[in-house]
Amino acid sequence: MTAFPRKPALLLALAVLTGLGAPRAWAQSAISEGRKLAFDxxxxxxxxxxxxxxxxxxxTIGxxxxxxxxxxxxxNELVAILFDxxxxxxxxxxxxFGRNRILTEQEINAIVDFLQTL
Structure with missing residues (x-):
């Protein structure tokens, strides 16, 4: 099983580099992207x-x-479910989705972020 754990330092660096500034802004962006992917x-x-x-x-299958x-x-359990x-x-x-490369690691994490808001 492959899991994609969060790395806070990496997230902070990404937030700063992408101009989002704060981890909260990055999280909101990931949730928005996850919602978009889930509904796509x-x-x-x-x-x-x-x-x-x-x-x-x-x-209604699932x-x-x-x-x-x-x-x-x-x-990580939810990530693993989406992965395989x-x-x-x-x-x-x-x-x-992950094993067959339908979704990337980033996309799986964004969907999980969104699903955790439901």
Whole structure:
């Protein structure tokens, strides 16, 4: 299982270099990008299978995505699910977004940031 832990010093450096200034601004940007990816019908495409508050025409194959921060207090577990859920559940219909390089490490982390706000 590959997990993508957060590195606070790296995040701060990225925030300064990108002109966002503060980690909070970077976090808001990541959440916004994660929401965009989750709702995008081409790339993340979470709405094809999941109900997500604020999403249009959701699918019902997967569970409703809500209260995920409480359900997965260790964000790395949620990252691992997006990376390759087949390691945890070989019968899953969820694509291995990271293993198959459908989403990048940065995109997976942005989606997790967004999902943890639900």
């Amino acid at each position: 019908r081409g790339k993340g495409n979470c709405l094809t299978c999941h109900v997500i508050k604020g999403g249009d025409l959701p699918g 569970p409703e995505l809500r209260d995920l921060k409480a359900k997965y207090p260790d964000r 859920e087949t390691k945890r559940n070989p019968q899953t219909m969820m694509p291995p």
